[in-house]
Amino acid sequence: xxxxxxxxxxxxxxxxxxxxxxxxxxxxxxxxxxxxxxxxxxxxxxxxxxxxxxxxxxxxxxxxxxxxxxxxxxxxxxxxxxxxxxxxxxxxxxxxxx
Amino acid sequence: xxxxxxxxxxxxxxxxxxxxxxxxxxxxxxxxxxxxxxxxxxxxxxxxxxxxxxxxxxxxxxxxxxxxxxxxxxxxxxxxxxxxxxxxxxxxxxxxxx
Amino acid sequence: xxxxxxxxxxxxxxxxxxxxxxxxxxxxxxxxxxxxxxxxxxxxxxxxxxxxxxxxxxxxxxxxxxxxxxxxxxxxxxxxxxxxxxxxxxxxxxxxxx
Amino acid sequence: xxxxxxxxxxxxxxxxxxxxxxxxxxxxxxxxxxxxxxxxxxxxxxxxxxxxxxxxxxxxxxxxxxxxxxxxxxxxxxxxxxxxxxxxxxxxxxxxxx
Numbered sequence: 001x002x003x004x005x006x007x008x009x010x011x012x013x014x015x016x017x018x019x020x021x022x023x024x025x026x027x028x029x030x031x032x033x034x035x036x037x038x039x040x041x042x043x044x045x046x047x048x049x050x051x052x053x054x055x056x057x058x059x060x061x062x063x064x065x066x067x068x069x070x071x072x073x074x075x076x077x078x079x080x081x082x083x084x085x086x087x088x089x090x091x092x093x094x095x096x097x098x
Numbered sequence: 099x100x101x102x103x104x105x106x107x108x109x110x111x112x113x114x115x116x117x118x119x120x121x122x123x124x125x126x127x128x129x130x131x132x133x134x135x136x137x138x139x140x141x142x143x144x145x146x147x148x149x150x151x152x153x154x155x156x157x158x159x160x161x162x163x164x165x166x167x168x169x170x171x172x173x174x175x176x177x178x179x180x181x182x183x184x185x186x187x188x189x190x191x192x193x194x195x196x
Numbered sequence: 197x198x199x200x201x202x203x204x205x206x207x208x209x210x211x212x213x214x215x216x217x218x219x220x221x222x223x224x225x226x227x228x229x230x231x232x233x234x235x236x237x238x239x240x241x242x243x244x245x246x247x248x249x250x251x252x253x254x255x256x257x258x259x260x261x262x263x264x265x266x267x268x269x270x271x272x273x274x275x276x277x278x279x280x281x282x283x284x285x286x287x288x289x290x291x292x293x294x
Numbered sequence: 295x296x297x298x299x300x301x302x303x304x305x306x307x308x309x310x311x312x313x314x315x316x317x318x319x320x321x322x323x324x325x326x327x328x329x330x331x332x333x334x335x336x337x338x339x340x341x342x343x344x345x346x347x348x349x350x351x352x353x354x355x356x357x358x359x360x361x362x363x364x365x366x367x368x369x370x371x372x373x374x375x376x377x378x379x380x381x382x383x384x385x386x387x388x389x390x391x392x
Contacts, residue, residue: 144236
């Protein structure tokens with residue numbers, strides 16, 4: 001089952017700037033070979049469900065190892081069985097009509 | 099790694115009423131033996147990361163089998179390494195001070 | 197336009213425990229006269245759109261005044277025009293079938 | 295108070311394809327003069343709190359007028375008092391280190 005998710009990982013208890021943790025998550029996602037696209041409030045990720053969710057777990061583990069005692073993450077996740085749809089498809093279905 | 103999540107599964111393309119799908123998800127979560135608590139805009143779930151996320155995947159599979167061609171789900175998920183904290187702990191840390 | 201939202205306010209840069217800020221938000225919501233229901237990962241709120249969203253803004257202002265330099269909030273919000281539906285309606289449409 | 299939000303509006307009860315509603319929301323946001331950036335699972339929006347939230351309300355009103363009887367929206371919203379930060383700043387704070 002393919003999934004497109006939108007991931008936002010928030011480390012808590014590490015101060016106000018969290019970019020180093022977001023960078024580390026991107027390295028985790030890249031090592032997992034997943035297709036990603038960064039935006040200003042999260043990251044789009046596309047792939048097979050288990051690969052994507054294993055990578056999300058690896059992000060939590062990495063951010064804890066880096067010293068964050070608490071993490072709160074939000075995810076949007078979409079699956080469909082009627083047809084395949086990539087992240088680019090989703091954007092162009094809207095952008096082509098703007 | 100223990101996790102507390104807040105899950106909201108939205109089937110698309112099945113009309114305006116979606117309660118039968120939410121009921122089916124609760125059955126999936128119960129069969130998985132997870133601790134759950136329903137609220138008006140989602141369900142709190144507590145458990146071991148893999149057990150919880152496997153159940154979320156099973157919810158998507160179930161809702162697709164029931165006929166929904168598309169699903170969009172939102173999740174909040176929290177982990178912490180500084181101490182254990184249950185769903186009841188989270189509520190009472192606030193409710194006791196209201 | 198009536199709205200039911202699910203609100204989760206996360207103060208950043210104030211350490212790992214955030215319950216005092218959540219308590220303060222509940223006081224703001226109560227002063228606004230809104231119907232609320234606390235759960236383990238947020239708060240359900242029901243009311244007229246402007247009243248609800250003004251209260252969310254007041255929560256951000258309050259949490260900043262309390263000393264949090266940064267806040268990241270997640271909201272689910274639902275409106276419908278086909279019929280009225282309360283938070284209790286939403287829960288019972290599922291709970292009655294479990 | 296400036297805010298950066300990430301908005302995802304899901305019309306329910308209108309079938310599986312919702313791009314025409316997303317397009318309409320973008321027109322609402324553009325008419326409001328807000329800075330926006332589309333991604334595969336939502337839209338980043340930056341502006342003064344009231345302007346941004348008025349536009350979100352206008353999106354709900356527009357999508358209902360277009361025929362959707364029910365809408366479920368998710369928002370992430372961030373405010374900070376320690377410094378100003380644009381959507382571009384947020385992206386470059388991560389992207390420059392990848």
